[in-house]
Amino acid sequence: VTTAVTFDAPIKPKNIGLGLSLYNDQTDFNDRIGAYGAFAYNVKINDDQNLLFGLSAGFLENRIDFSKIVVKDVNDPALFTNYQKEKALDGTFGIAYRWKDLQFGVAVPQIFASSFEYTGNNSRTYYQLSRHYMASLEYAIFVNSERTISLTPLFLVRYMPEAPMQFDVNLIFNWRNIAFLAASYRSNYSIGVNARVKINKRISVGYTYDIISSSINKHSGISHEVLVGYSFSGGAVDESELEELQDKIDSLN
Numbered sequence: 001v002t003t004a005v006t007f008d009a010p011i012k013p014k015n016i017g018l019g020l021s022l023y024n025d026q027t028d029f030n031d032r033i034g035a036y037g038a039f040a041y042n043v044k045i046n047d048d049q050n051l052l053f054g055l056s057a058g059f060l061e062n063r064i065d066f067s068k069i070v071v072k073d074v075n076d077p078a079l080f081t082n083y084q085k086e087k088a089l090d091g092t093f094g095i096a097y098r099w100k101d102l103q104f105g106v107a108v109p110q111i112f113a114s115s116f117e118y119t120g121n122n123s124r125t126y127y128q129l130s131r132h133y134m135a136s137l138e139y140a141i142f143v144n145s146e147r148t149i150s151l152t153p154l155f156l157v158r159y160m161p162e163a164p165m166q167f168d169v170n171l172i173f174n175w176r177n178i179a180f181l182a183a184s185y186r187s188n189y190s191i192g193v194n195a196r197v198k199i200n201k202r203i204s205v206g207y208t209y210d211i212i213s214s215s216i217n218k219h220s221g222i223s224h225e226v227l228v229g230y231s232f233s234g235g236a237v238d239e240s241e242l243e244e245l246q247d248k249i250d251s252l253n
Helices: 239-250
Strands: 002-011 016-027 030-044 049-065 083-099 102-109 115-120 123-128 133-139 149-159 166-175 179-186 190-198 203-212 222-230
Touching (some): 016 049, 030 083, 083 115
Antiparallel strands (some): 016 030, 049 083, 083 102, 102 133, 115 123, 149 166, 166 179, 179 190, 190 203
């Protein structure tokens, strides 16, 4: 079960976005609590080109209840049997280049490659936050002359040393920046759909449904995610700029 709360806002006229995110993720014997601050900056090159930078940093507490781990020999002296928690610095850096309706971006999650050390029974073990490398490419295809309805294919590649490369394929439908519908496929892991609707200028709601397609589906099954968003600006800030900066901040976490 994952619970997250995020706050973000643009700062005019400097094309700066600031954000804060808090989350709690519980998975059987392992759970995490994280708090991150985020910064995004939009550099306008000309009317057709932009550079967008993003950085998030914060602290992550990783908790493991070793007593919940199922093993063949519970009396093995090498096993840890207690509850332990450790803290570490975590962060992500990303940069994106936009030319008209085409955007290319790269990001490095878990950039500090921090590790957690757990000790017990005169031994120690480590939990590593391995650095990831990600690249994405997307292109918005507008289907009407008013440019209010679009289809956006989005491709993403993830790489981590000593692990298989993973890619995502997504197709996003945008209706007047009010309703969004997307389908996604993640190689060797999952397929899913998600939707988001703006009820008014302040409130939006969303839902995501994922089916695990890999060999761990017997243990993971399906996942549901519910999103509720609230804008405090009340329309005072340009809506397209708010959406752009919010997406950049959210993509870091």
